[in-house]
Amino acid sequence: MTDLFSWQALVALILGSLFGAVFGAIPGLTATLALSLFVPLALFLDPSLVLPAVIGISTAAIFAGDIGSITVKIPGTAASAAYSDEINRMGKGSMGFAMGVATLPSAVGAIIGVAILMAGAGVLAQFAKQFSSFEYFWLAVLGLVAGVFATQGKLVKGALSLGIGVLLSTMGLDPTLGFARFTFGSPELLSGVNYVVALIGLFGIAELLEQAYKGVVKTQAVATPEELSAQRRRLGHDYWVRPTRLMLRQKGAMVRSSLVGTAVGFLPGAGADLAAWLSSSLERMRSRKAHMTPAERSNLEEVVVLAGTTSNNAAVAGAWIPAMALGIPGDTLTAIVLGVFLIAGITPGPQLFTQNRDLVNQIYLAFAVASALLMPIMGLLAAYGAGYITRIPFRLLMGFILGLTVVGAYAINNNPFDIWAMLAMGLFGFLLKRGGFPLAQVVLGMVLGPLLEQNFMVSVIKVHWNLASFFERPVALILMLATLLVIVFGVRMNRLYRQSAAGPAPDVDRPVGSA
Amino acid sequence: MEQQEHPYWELGLSLFLIFVGIAVWVLSASFPRLDDGTPGPSLFPRLIGAGMVIGGTVLVFSAVGDLRGRVATLPFVESRAGLLKVVATVAITAAVPFVMPFITLVGGAALAAVLFALLIGTDLPRALGVGLVTAVMVYGVFGRLLGVPLT
Numbered sequence: 001m002t003d004l005f006s007w008q009a010l011v012a013l014i015l016g017s018l019f020g021a022v023f024g025a026i027p028g029l030t031a032t033l034a035l036s037l038f039v040p041l042a043l044f045l046d047p048s049l050v051l052p053a054v055i056g057i058s059t060a061a062i063f064a065g066d067i068g069s070i071t072v073k074i075p076g077t078a079a080s081a082a083y084s085d086e087i088n089r090m091g092k093g094s095m096g097f098a099m100g101v102a103t104l105p106s107a108v109g110a111i112i113g114v115a116i117l118m119a120g121a122g123v124l125a126q127f128a129k130q131f132s133s134f135e136y137f138w139l140a141v142l143g144l145v146a147g148v149f150a151t152q153g154k155l156v157k158g159a160l161s162l163g164i165g166v167l168l169s170t171m172g173l174d175p176t177l178g179f180a181r182f183t184f185g186s187p188e189l190l191s192g193v194n195y196v197v198a199l200i201g202l203f204g205i206a207e208l209l210e211q212a213y214k215g216v217v218k219t220q221a222v223a224t225p226e227e228l229s230a231q232r233r234r235l236g237h238d239y240w241v242r243p244t245r246l247m248l249r250q251k252g253a254m255v256r257s258s259l260v261g262t263a264v265g266f267l268p269g270a271g272a273d274l275a276a277w278l279s280s281s282l283e284r285m286r287s288r289k290a291h292m293t294p295a296e297r298s299n300l301e302e303v304v305v306l307a308g309t310t311s312n313n314a315a316v317a318g319a320w321i322p323a324m325a326l327g328i329p330g331d332t333l334t335a336i337v338l339g340v341f342l343i344a345g346i347t348p349g350p351q352l353f354t355q356n357r358d359l360v361n362q363i364y365l366a367f368a369v370a371s372a373l374l375m376p377i378m379g380l381l382a383a384y385g386a387g388y389i390t391r392i393p394f395r396l397l398m399g400f401i402l403g404l405t406v407v408g409a410y411a412i413n414n415n416p417f418d419i420w421a422m423l424a425m426g427l428f429g430f431l432l433k434r435g436g437f438p439l440a441q442v443v444l445g446m447v448l449g450p451l452l453e454q455n456f457m458v459s460v461i462k463v464h465w466n467l468a469s470f471f472e473r474p475v476a477l478i479l480m481l482a483t484l485l486v487i488v489f490g491v492r493m494n495r496l497y498r499q500s501a502a503g504p505a506p507d508v509d510r511p512v513g514s515a
Numbered sequence: 516m517e518q519q520e521h522p523y524w525e526l527g528l529s530l531f532l533i534f535v536g537i538a539v540w541v542l543s544a545s546f547p548r549l550d551d552g553t554p555g556p557s558l559f560p561r562l563i564g565a566g567m568v569i570g571g572t573v574l575v576f577s578a579v580g581d582l583r584g585r586v587a588t589l590p591f592v593e594s595r596a597g598l599l600k601v602v603a604t605v606a607i608t609a610a611v612p613f614v615m616p617f618i619t620l621v622g623g624a625a626l627a628a629v630l631f632a633l634l635i636g637t638d639l640p641r642a643l644g645v646g647l648v649t650a651v652m653v654y655g656v657f658g659r660l661l662g663v664p665l666t
Contacts (some may be wrong), residue, residue: 041657159566176556182560395641
């Protein structure tokens with residue numbers, strides 16, 4: 001494996017960022033879709049190129065989701081939908097300022113997230129070295145419970161989505177006796193549903209079917225070419241100076257949102273969109289007044305956007321903490337990253353920090369470069385080219401994407417069966433989306449299902465079904481208590497979410513995709 | 516955050532999940548037990564199957580409540596044309612493995628791209644362009660650069 005910081009790796013990081021930015025910016029294309037389309041390519045690339053590309057894609061796509069909100073009032077990702085209306089109004093005043101607030105706090109949030117990732121992942125990995133099957137079982141339970149409560153007011157659907165994922169993970173040989181379950185006589189299913197094929201289907205094909213069903217999104221620019229031209233003349237000041245002043249003025253909100261974002265990112269199944277919704281809602285609640293002057297309203301909107309953009313990118317780094325330290329994804333993107341890790345022959349978990357310390361450091365560095373350097377540059381480029389980005393012919397892209405998903409699914413095992421498996425997963429994903437079921441939880445269930453079952457069965461066989469043993473070890477007990485805490489906190493948050501959803505809602509456009 | 520649910524979709528999917536839950540429960544009955552007679556491979560599928568039946572039932576009641584008083588005014592599907600396009604997209608993608616022996620994977624992927632582009636409203640010259648770009652990309656990146664066997 002070559003150095004992750006060779007010039008080739010840097011090129012991979014830049015290309016990955018551009019790829020992610022385009023997918024994030026165009027409404028209907030998502031960060032998850034970008035990553036799942038990249039996975040088949042990752043099969044054939046050197047891991048030292050795959051990892052920077054993945055980091056570039058995930059960091060850039062989430063920040064670029066704001067470009068659609070600013071320019072055509074359609075958030076590119078669900079993470080941007082939390083403050084879409086506010087950032088769009090800012091964009092009408094000054095495209096450069098809106099893009100600056102979308103980018104610079106994102107970069108700061110990501111850097112804080114990376115700092116916590118650097119500090120937290122290693123500690124967590126050390127802690128995880130003491131884990132036996134009992135602790136891993138509770139960890140999987142914790143992940144599943146957090147995944148349910150991450151669904152914001154749709155607990156039953158979230159739980160069912162997780163159940164579907166866990167059920168899919170039971171297909172193939174079982175971990176106890178090696179008995180073939182739900183294979184229906186098909187040798188292709190003996191090894192279970194291929195994780196990568198399922199991802200391409202759930203996020204690629206399901207999105208294409210959704211677009212075919214609803215009709216492709218038509219975008220309409222809010223600013224005229226003349227307005228854009230006038231705004232470009234004062235871009236330097238609007239993009240760099242005004243957002244920096246805002247960040248300095250709102251240091252508290254920045255720190256709060258970074259911490260909330262990283263913590264939410266850490267929770268399995270939550271991710272950037274929940275982080276953005278939570279942080280921007282918190283700021284709305286903090287600043288709520290019965291009557292506001294236009295200036296106060298404008299200030300509030302700036303803080304809401306700042307909190308949202310800071311938080312969603314902090315969550316991207318936060319989600320990597322459990323992924324690297326425990327092999328448990330913090331969100332859909334890291335679920336795909338785990339697949340990429342496996343493809344690259346890297347086993348996530350505590351041993352990653354002892355056996356592949358260099359790789360871990362290089363991942364941190366790639367994150368830092370992507371966040372501190374590439375993101376502001378891309379934001380500036382986006383501010384210049386905002387009028388053009390969303391004019392990319394979407395229909396043509398969709399056709400191209402279908403071709404790539406077909407090839408991607410086939411390339412994994414050179415087996416046509418995988419194209420049908422991808423299609424089946426895609427159709428199922430489409431139906432789930434139509435019924436309002438979250439897809440991220442299906443993936444989480446597929447990842448956590450084997451961990452849960454294997455460690456439960458190992459544990460019960462070890463102690464001859466003495467279930468009291470699950471509560472006897474101190475770390476297992478801590479994890480169980482953490483699960484209870486998540487339930488209590490989750491119920492409370494769910495109640496608050498329902499209350500706020502029932503109240504007067506801000507005029508926010510409905511997102512067309514998920515992160 | 517998620518799609519705007521349509522009660523009929525929700526109802527249909529919930530009933531489907533109940534059916535899957537029952538099917539899983541029935542199929543798991545034939546799975547072997549461990550040597551000491553305790554549950555083995557059937558335990559988790561059965562738990563999940565039971566959960567799906569319970570959760571699905573809750574959602575059926577919720578969807579039925581949602582539909583009450585709206586049945587006459589609510590169309591069964593929002594877009595019949597959209598549904599046909601979904602079926603056509605599934606057919607196009609499912610056909611690729613069948614045409615691969617004749618036109619290779621590159622041809623199959625390009626054909627799927629062209630047909631899908633036409634399906635979602637692209638004109639023929641542009642759709643052919645999409646097919647050409649797909650073929651070149653697949654052949655160049657996957658075939659030549661990454662060495663994926665494309666036949």
